[in-house]
Amino acid sequence: MSVGSLTVAPPRTASPRSCGIAGVVLGALAWVITLPPIELRGMLASIVLAAIAAALGVVAVRGGQRKLGVETIIVALLAVAGAAASAKSSLATVESVFTWSALAAATLRYATPLLFGALGGVVSESGGVINVGLEGMMLMGCFWGVYGADLLGWWGWGLLVAMLAGGLLALVHGVLSIHLRANQIVSGMGVNFLALGITGYFLEYHYGPNGTPLNISQVPNVRLPLIQHVGFFGAAIGDANLLTWVGLALVPALTFFLFRMKWGLRLRSVGEKPRAADTVGLPVLRIRYTAVVVSGMLAALGGAYLSVGFVGSFSNDMTNGRGFISLAAMIFGKWRPWGALWACLLFGFGNAMSDRVSSVNPTLGTLFEALPYVLTLVAVAGLVGRSRPPESDGIPYERE
């Protein structure tokens, strides 16, 4: 998948590749046509499309694009299964599950905390520090955000306190992994435990068995006056949380920062080859510290979205593994902001789907909960393959 192989490899590999990609698109289409608004009943068209897709997959395999081809075939099979499910369900059921606007809104809701975490991961790992502690940093933001909003009376202060807490925990991770040159994965796991302990301890200590108060100030939603009542868009994004918009805005902003600004260049040089950065006089350790702390702050915002933004309270281990999903989203997104966004949206969509399916069929809904993880597994194995982290990711820098 590297740019190099595209430009250097002879043109003959281009054609099986495009066959594979076309196959994936056709395969997806085979399912989509059975859903609203097309709602093709009967499975003939789907089967034909999926068969073509599978054939294209075979072509891709023959042409040397083995992984992509197999991927295409899997997509085609999944599409047939999806189409069969749609065909067997009543039209009303299909429509109630696939209310696209509601699905989109829910997708964004689920994706927001993950996005902050994943972007935090991008920042930290661009600078060469693996951050398995995202989960803990999120959890810190989750609790201290509520604490701050409760104590100081305004959600804005809550977010600030959350970021401070997340940044502080990240600093611990930074000291361990940058200064003390600890193993970064192990240090990150330690930080996760620490956060679980700290948040649980202070929840109990401050609020006792009754939990956090119910009336804290929450991050408001943004009502878009122009499109709030415009069909699909109105329902999908007309009333999204402020933090959702912040998260979405951060994606292009971070991309610009990393690839167009001098500080981004420096950060990436430190993550790729710290010795090179050092020999041109850049303060490698300071840059890494900054990256890790910013990463903790971003993750904490994601956590704060859950508590201060969405639910309005905190419960133990509220993040429940979302930090790890963020980490996966970041890797899945190839250590880039846009990639991370797509990955988070995929996870969000899976969660949203399972919610909708649960409302129709609770048993099936549970299985759909696993869907985003299955998709990620398939994607990581196939389409993404060997993605390349920053060259010095996870390696402590030492001059002497």
Place this chain on the structure above:
Amino acid sequence: MTGSAPPILELKGITKKFGSVVANDRVDFDVAAGEVHALLGENGAGKSTLMSVLYGLYTPDEGEILVDGRPVEIHSPRTAIDAGIGMVHQHFMLVRVMTVAENIVLGQEPSRWGRLDLKAARARVHELSDRYGLAVDPDARIEDITVGAEQRVEILKALYRNARILVLDEPTAVLTAQEVRELTGVLNRLKRDGAAIVFISHKLREVLDVADRITVLRRGKRVASVPRAGATEQSLARLVVGRDVVLSAAKRHGTPAEPLLAVADLHVGDERRLEKVSGVSLTVRSGEIVAIAGVDGNGQRELVDAITGMRAPASGRVRVDGREIAGQGVRAATEAGIAHIAEDRHLRGLVLPFTLAENLALREYRSPQCSARGWMRLAHLRERAGRLLSEFDVRGGGPDSYAAALSGGNQQKVAVAREIASNPKVLVAHQPTRGLDVGAIEFVHGRLIEERDKGRAILLVSLEYEEVRALADRILVIYEGRIVGEFSPDVSEEELGMAMTGGQVSRSEAVV
């Protein structure tokens, strides 16, 4: 211009210790504007340490540094850059995924409101590269350019930072003859512009070619500082080694018998499926050392990998004593009788956190002597290791020591011992003496000749003229993946060098 001008850089009494090892012992050094001052010495003589001190990467234990006669504190690369010092490191300090322009401006980027001004960067790169004849494409990615171009980028990096004192650490080690000549031209232009140049090398000939003055380091101490005029290869060699040296060792020729390794029309691609070996055919007979000579990166690595089973060739045959092994993997190659002294002992040759006993078993761990029915025979491994360590004179550890604890030379002896102990028909030795000191080199060379005389077929792949000529019974020259010539070991260096660069150089030019 032999030191008559006042020096712009002086190092006085620099001492640097690592634990109990004294890497630099009260070394004095200076260089004047418009002068090339060479720092000559063997690997490990302390040249790189001295320059790391100068560049602020190491803090000296004693001594001072003066620029323009004033003492300066250099405690980081930043302060070195500010003092006008530029360094071209032996191993380039470039970020592979970034472009040439990005690498050059890194740390001092032209920018507006923090936004990179790549246009300005490109313009500046063009200006500098035109002025000094350093051709580079500012928008190319480092991972896509040649080693020679990488070095030009490194020089531009220093010039972009207004370096007046340019330190080049072993700059020719990775260059083709053509590129070396280009580099010499660049250095002359820099000299004319009044730059002071420190040229670090361990190659006598090269130093005599470019330097105005030569300082020799031996075991961390400055042993002499001589003007270019009057210095000869012999006199420098004596200073470097500390005794008289015979520059070319006398040796007996082998008595080749039946062919053991036969490679026919081999084509091999690299990771990006670019063809790196294009139709190589060669034969190595029992009792013969055949050397593959060539400039680094002309397909040697891929050729060795394909022969030893590390990499499947695109097409072609590899036969060991009649048995076809091409594309069947390392185990098949080992079973057919191939042993392989790896080019890089840290990357492949050794498992550093393994004990020596475990390392010595890597080639033969599946043999009945080493393991039976899935169980390792630990006592046997240890006993065998003890035997090999004494036979190969490995010092600094026993069978239970970790490989990481040994010095480089002893690590290499372990790797060599293991491969020879597997009693191979064919021994592929890929740069077997890289980075070793004189004593260890002599040992490995002696051992290779001994093994040849026992009737093994040895394929030596080396970048060193000296090594190739000292050991080989036949020399094959590889250039861009093809064997372009065969020579006997008494070939002249010029002739060999010409073949190694594709024969584009005319004979008169080759004799610099």
Place this chain on the structure above:
Amino acid sequence: MTLLEDELEGHPLGGEEESDQAALRSPARLTAFRRGSGAITVPVLTTVIAFLAGGLIVLASGHDPVSTYTSIFTGTGLNWLFPWIGGAARATAAGNLQQTLLQATPLILVGLAVAFAFRAGMFNIGGQGQYTVGGIVAVWIGSSFAGMSPVLHIAFAIVAAGLAGAAWAGIAGVLKAVTGANEVISTIMLNWIAIWLGVYCFQLGGPLQNPKMPQTPVSSNVVAGAKLPVFWGSAQLQGLDVGIFIAFALAVVFAILIKRTRFGYEARAVGFNPEAARYAGMNVGRTWVRVMLVCGAFAGVAASLDILGWKFNLYTNDIQVSQVGFYGIAVALLGRNSASGTVAAAVLFGALLTGTSDRNIHLSIDPTLVQYLTFMIEGIIIMLVATDVITLRLLKGGRRIAVALRSRPAKAARPSGHGAS
């Protein structure tokens, strides 16, 4: 790695730092390497420091750390080892110690599952998922086949759970070997898939939900014949079953596998330096798969011992809140990926879990607070484990200097100087 050559010759100490780094580029490999020197002192010291730090937190929140720790210690039942404890206190202590060891049993095995992967250069975050599928299979088989002979039934359930765990982990291994998929992501994903699979199985209307309790999301109960015999304490009061011996036995198997077998040799070579392993003719991908199969089997068996030993059924909620995989990572790290270390760390963590659980009536402060205090202590332990690289560096540094000192004069004096150590 040409960088190394020059550095190494120039100044051996500086150079070897670099060389270690190169050999240990993967973080997982780094932890693998750290095993060995300082094997006992460092973890013990680590634990002590962590408890001291935890004591400060207790003190800061207005409680008495000494009495808190004393009551936690009493709660673990480790005071049973003191001969002067007698009477009713001894009976209570016995009961507590049984719980501690019950907790330690799965932690040993999940810890081994993580440790084995570490030794082969992989980071198995998937202990949770492997444990979960093992549990599903164990409870399914344990609650079926009512008429089977007990020994056979138990063996069948344990082996099947082990195979299920192996298969689950094998997915990650195969993906890594065939497509290069990062095992960290794939095992995290497999954890979640396993959890939802488990919830699906036992939820209301799920295929394995207990038909006798239609309103409860729980599995059927393990039949009497498939329960592991209790050998200490009363079966009614959740005494200690023989599962702990199976865990101990598997720890021995782990040690033998790693140290004495060809498979272990290959796994360690692949873990330290896959390129060198390939160079030695090993099939790196196949080794990864086989290692993951073994890891998964350990975790799967862990779940079966819980199910057949004292849980006897699985609630969907149990599946969702279980953190045994998380603990397994901590246990492996603290135990430095060795068998004995993992067993010791598992007992320590089991003790912490029991000593701070709600059922510990000795606690002078809110048990919930103490539970979270435990998390903090565990976090600090793990962080210190991460940094004991420093300790090791010191040890290694000392050794190198010693080597350098010895080799210098030796070069001049002795003709052949290989040590006999």
